[in-house]
Amino acid sequence: MSVRYHPPxxxxxxxxxxxxxxxxxxxxxxxxxxxxxxxxxxxxxxxxALFGVAGSPLNKMLGLGVGASVSEADLDAVEAxxxxxxxxxHIELCPLAASDVAPRLSARRFVLQGFENELxxxxxxxxxxxxxxxxxxxxxxxxxxTDGLWVQVVADGFAAAGAAAPAAPEAISHIRSVMRQFCxxxxxxxxxxxxxxxxxxxxxxxxDSVLGIFGTATLPRFRRRGVQTALVGQALAEAAGxxxxxxxxTEPGSTSQRTFERLGFGLVYTRAILVKQFPSA
Numbered sequence: 001m002s003v004r005y006h007p008p009x010x011x012x013x014x015x016x017x018x019x020x021x022x023x024x025x026x027x028x029x030x031x032x033x034x035x036x037x038x039x040x041x042x043x044x045x046x047x048x049a050l051f052g053v054a055g056s057p058l059n060k061m062l063g064l065g066v067g068a069s070v071s072e073a074d075l076d077a078v079e080a081x082x083x084x085x086x087x088x089x090h091i092e093l094c095p096l097a098a099s100d101v102a103p104r105l106s107a108r109r110f111v112l113q114g115f116e117n118e119l120x121x122x123x124x125x126x127x128x129x130x131x132x133x134x135x136x137x138x139x140x141x142x143x144x145x146t147d148g149l150w151v152q153v154v155a156d157g158f159a160a161a162g163a164a165a166p167a168a169p170e171a172i173s174h175i176r177s178v179m180r181q182f183c184x185x186x187x188x189x190x191x192x193x194x195x196x197x198x199x200x201x202x203x204x205x206x207x208d209s210v211l212g213i214f215g216t217a218t219l220p221r222f223r224r225r226g227v228q229t230a231l232v233g234q235a236l237a238e239a240a241g242x243x244x245x246x247x248x249x250t251e252p253g254s255t256s257q258r259t260f261e262r263l264g265f266g267l268v269y270t271r272a273i274l275v276k277q278f279p280s281a
Contacts (some may be wrong), residue, residue: 009120011268013067016096017046019118019247020063021266024048024209028186028266029205031058033181042081045074051085056178060090063106065097075108079276089276092116095269102272110274116255119265120247124212125235127240137199139234142189150189154201157217182215190234192227194216200227204235211235211243216256228259236263 009015024047031052042049042061046068061078064070082089091110093102106112136211142150148153155175180187182203192200202216218227228272236246248265250257 006143008039008266009122009268011096013096016094016269017063018208018245019070020047020066020094022207023212023247023249024050024060024062025207026205026212026224027058027060027062029186030048030136030184031056033184036179042076042077045070047091049078049081049091049197051082051087053181054087055174056181057218058181059085059087061094061095062092065101066094068098068106069097070101070223072104075104075201077266079278080107081274083278085203086278087113088278090129091274092271093274094118094271103275105274105276108276110273110276113275114273115252116273117250117252117255118247118268119247119250119260119273120268121264121266123236123240123243123246125241127237134230134233137193138193139190139228139230142201146176146190147183147192149198150191150201151176151183152227153191153198153219154203154215155179157200157219160220161217168223172242173260175195179215188235188238194222194225194227197222199225200231202231203236205238206239209243209245211239211246213248213260228256229263232260232263 006109008124028039028041028050031050035052040051045064046066047061047063051059078091079089089110091105091106155172158175159172187203190201191205199222200216200218203214205212213232216228216231239246246265248260250260252270
C-alpha cells in the first residue's frame with residue numbers, strides 16, 4: 001500500500017465531538033459484554049460516562065465540555081454516577097473542551113494521571129491492503145474458532161509490552177478478561193500470521209463513518225517485522241468506502257504512534273486523563 005498524501009486535518013469542535021462520540025459509543029457496546037447488571041450510562045455536559053464491569057478500562061467518560069457548557073450540577077452528576085458504582089471517576093478530557101473544565105475538575109480533587117494521543121487521518125476509497133507487501137505475513141479476520149486464540153495473543157502481547165520481566169499470571173488473566181469484552185459481532189478482530197504462527201492481532205470498529213483501530217499487539221519474538229503495519233494497512237483497506245475518517249489512540253511517543261504516523265495518521269489532540277478516587281472505590 002502506498003500511503004497517499006492527505007492534507008492535515010483541521011481540528012474543530014465538530015471534528016472532536018465526532019471522534020469522542022464514536023469512541024465512547026464503541027466503548028458502550030463493548031462495555032456491556034459481561035456487565036451483569038447491564039451497562040450504566042450518563043449523558044451530561046456534552047459527554048458520556050460509562051460503567052459496566054468493575055475494573056474495566058472502558059469505565060470512563062469522553063467528550064465532556066466539547067462544544068457544550070458544563071455546569072456544577074453536571075460535575076456533581078458525574079461524581080455521583082461513579083461513586084454509586086464504587087468506581088473511580090475517570091475522565092479523559094479533550095483539549096477542545098471548554099477552558100474552565102480542567103481547573104474546575106482540579107478544584108474537585110481530580111488528579112492528572114497521564115496523557116494519551118488521538119491520531120487521525122482522512123480515509124479515501126482507494127486504499128490497498130498492506131499485508132501482501134510485508135514479507136511472510138498474512139492478516140485474517142478471526143472466526144468463532146479463532147477468537148480464543150485472538151484473546152490469548154493480544155493479551156500476551158500487551159502483557160509483554162515494555163516489561164523487564166514476565167507479567168504475573170493474575171495480570172495476564174486480567175488483560176485477557178478485558179480483551180474478551182471485544183468479542184462482539186460489531187467489532188472486527190484480526191490475527192496476523194507469520195507463516196502458520198499467530199504473531200499479533202488487533203481490532204476495529206466503525207461508528208458514524210469513523211474507523212477506530214485499537215488493541216494492536218505483537219508477541220515479543222515477532223516484533224520489528226511489520227506486524228502492526230500489516231494489520232493497520234489491512235484495516236484501512238477494508239474500511240475504505242465505508243468510513244471517511246480513521247482514528248487511533250496511542251501512548252505519546254510510543255512505537256505504535258510512529259507506526260500510525262508512517263501510515264498517514266497525524267496527531268489531532270492529546271487528552272488529559274483525570275481521575276478522582278472515592279473512599280469506597
